[in-house]
Amino acid sequence: MNNKESQVVTGKLSDNERLKAQSKNLRGTISEDLDDIMTGGFNGDNFQLIRFHGMYQQDDRDIRAERAKQKLEPLQNLMLRARLPGGIITSKQWLAIDSFAGENTLYGSIRLTARQTFQYHGVLKPKLKAMHQLLSRAGIDSIATAGDVNRNVLCTSNPMESDLHQQAYEWAKRISEHLLPKTRAYAEIWLDGERIESVKLEEEPILGGNYLPRKFKTAVVIPPQNDVDVHANDLSFVAIAQNNELIGFNVLVGGGLAMTHGDKNTYPRKASEFGFIKLDKVLAVAEAVVTTQRDWGNRVERKNAKTKYTIERVGVETFKQEVERRAKVQFVEPKPYVFTERGDRIGWVEGIDKKFHLTLFIQNGRILDYPGKALKTGCVEIAKIHPGDFRLTANQNLIVAGVPSELKDKIEDIARQHGLITDHLSTQAKHSMACVSLPTCPLAMAEAERYLPDAIKNLEQILKRHGVEHDSIVFRISGCPNGCSRAMLAEVGLVGKGPNKYNLHLGGNRQGTRIPKMYLENATEQQIMSTLDELVALWSTERFDDEGFGDFVIRRQIVAEVIDSARDFYN
Numbered sequence: 001m002n003n004k005e006s007q008v009v010t011g012k013l014s015d016n017e018r019l020k021a022q023s024k025n026l027r028g029t030i031s032e033d034l035d036d037i038m039t040g041g042f043n044g045d046n047f048q049l050i051r052f053h054g055m056y057q058q059d060d061r062d063i064r065a066e067r068a069k070q071k072l073e074p075l076q077n078l079m080l081r082a083r084l085p086g087g088i089i090t091s092k093q094w095l096a097i098d099s100f101a102g103e104n105t106l107y108g109s110i111r112l113t114a115r116q117t118f119q120y121h122g123v124l125k126p127k128l129k130a131m132h133q134l135l136s137r138a139g140i141d142s143i144a145t146a147g148d149v150n151r152n153v154l155c156t157s158n159p160m161e162s163d164l165h166q167q168a169y170e171w172a173k174r175i176s177e178h179l180l181p182k183t184r185a186y187a188e189i190w191l192d193g194e195r196i197e198s199v200k201l202e203e204e205p206i207l208g209g210n211y212l213p214r215k216f217k218t219a220v221v222i223p224p225q226n227d228v229d230v231h232a233n234d235l236s237f238v239a240i241a242q243n244n245e246l247i248g249f250n251v252l253v254g255g256g257l258a259m260t261h262g263d264k265n266t267y268p269r270k271a272s273e274f275g276f277i278k279l280d281k282v283l284a285v286a287e288a289v290v291t292t293q294r295d296w297g298n299r300v301e302r303k304n305a306k307t308k309y310t311i312e313r314v315g316v317e318t319f320k321q322e323v324e325r326r327a328k329v330q331f332v333e334p335k336p337y338v339f340t341e342r343g344d345r346i347g348w349v350e351g352i353d354k355k356f357h358l359t360l361f362i363q364n365g366r367i368l369d370y371p372g373k374a375l376k377t378g379c380v381e382i383a384k385i386h387p388g389d390f391r392l393t394a395n396q397n398l399i400v401a402g403v404p405s406e407l408k409d410k411i412e413d414i415a416r417q418h419g420l421i422t423d424h425l426s427t428q429a430k431h432s433m434a435c436v437s438l439p440t441c442p443l444a445m446a447e448a449e450r451y452l453p454d455a456i457k458n459l460e461q462i463l464k465r466h467g468v469e470h471d472s473i474v475f476r477i478s479g480c481p482n483g484c485s486r487a488m489l490a491e492v493g494l495v496g497k498g499p500n501k502y503n504l505h506l507g508g509n510r511q512g513t514r515i516p517k518m519y520l521e522n523a524t525e526q527q528i529m530s531t532l533d534e535l536v537a538l539w540s541t542e543r544f545d546d547e548g549f550g551d552f553v554i555r556r557q558i559v560a561e562v563i564d565s566a567r568d569f570y571n
């Protein structure tokens, strides 16, 4: 038996494997469903297949019960997630994105995500084609932003050191293109491309006919910033530079943050260091990691299908050696690097190219015209005069990048007039994040985005009460254990359990290199805040100089450190 076969999990394949196999390379009968006026949604397998085209079927959970009472189908609508490697778009593209969001969606917003792209929520089925065609004319697609494929590739947002950033960003784009599905299904269905006869389907040399066992995430990170949270990714490339020239990457494999309540076979896991490679091996290594996971990933039990579980099952060394064999490369000792922080630098900074960059803090990434705070209009007014580009950050913020000095004041005025800059933003707010959750997310168990503003206010009061209001704690709320806000890399992470109930996790660190452990289970918001009040009191008086809250709770053994997730996370 060769190595490849010996690592395959045998048993009855999950139903997702059947539907991918029968999908005619992701075509299914999506086109037929578009003409079905009996439902606002997609039928059978198409419900899943549209994800590979960057869309999720949703309904507004706030009105679900009311509609059921009236014997109405839930108000089916679609969420779209675009593909923007490294999160960079031009002003012209911003204007195009904005032009669709307003009247054409039920919520009217552009939602910046934790993975450097944007989502529309609430698109009705009859508008889908027009939406894809408008985005396509602007040079944007939504291919492979969801489903069992390599997703939007991240790259540290760091326009200041522009040379290095540009080089790293080019790699993020190349990796994204290299790992994209080859099927032309997207163009055929949404852009009215020429139809291919079903007998002659495209080869998928990297992803394979059945695509990957599960979603796959890739990031390029430029230390000392860890804004992309490498440990949330299946595959990360840590940029190593000499004299501001990129010379190669350290490669990390097998990070991931989700778990399932009550199932100890699932857990968040940090990525494992494989070693350093030179630039000429980047695409080969990316491909080898993906194909190893494609061949060895668990296609029987979907809950254990991600790379992090494959690597735990076969062992880090075995996985690494297989990647070396496939990519014809030898990893060498990782080059030294440090991460110092993860937050965005809100406000203006000057780059080494003498251009200016303005990072706008967008709470929850939700760009909408609120009463007295027309954020969406403000972004449009900036885009109309801004000659540089926009950068979406992995912290759900927006950078107006490459502003020439003569436009700086004008752009600042617009941003202030529209509430995009305020002088009262706390350090705590800048280090807090929540996932979308209710009302659109079908998996949400508790509020997250809508709870975040109140939670931050409570936390700010606690910090103030104990005289540490100029400090902050990396604080994140996820509405369920999937952990989309990366609560499992926070110093304080809340994970939704039920309405107004969360598990409280403590002990991540500021750099994002430690998984926090559960401290309270199924606690109310009030219980959580009073617990934090007691712990911040201790931290404020007993911490070492500059000791972060997460490091403090570990040193004081308030929670045990998670070193090896498979061993420590639940014990």
Ligand code: SRM
Binding pocket: 056, 058, 079, 081, 112, 113, 114, 115, 116, 117, 118, 119, 145, 151, 152, 215, 217, 229, 232, 233, 255, 256, 257, 258, 259, 306, 396, 434, 435, 436, 437, 440, 441, 442, 443, 482, 483, 484, 485, 486
């Ligand atoms: Fe996520 C599923 C939103 C980043 C782990 N995520 C979902 C869905 C699509 C719900 C669903 O499957 O029906 C959510 C849609 C909510 C909505 O109404 O918009 C959703 N995830 C998000 C976003 C928008 C959160 C945000 O507030 O920014 C992020 C979009 C990223 C993007 O642009 O691609 C988002 N999701 C993440 C992250 C963080 C990251 O990748 O850096 C994670 C944890 C990292 C990881 O993958 O381990 C994450 N999302 C999940 C999972 C759990 C996957 C697993 O390993 O089991 C699911 C559920 C699933 O896949 O079955 C999920």
Ligand code: SF4
Binding pocket: 435, 436, 437, 438, 441, 442, 443, 444, 445, 448, 478, 479, 480, 481, 482, 483, 484, 485
């Ligand atoms: Fe939805 Fe859960 Fe992700 Fe929040 S963490 S967006 S509730 S899947």
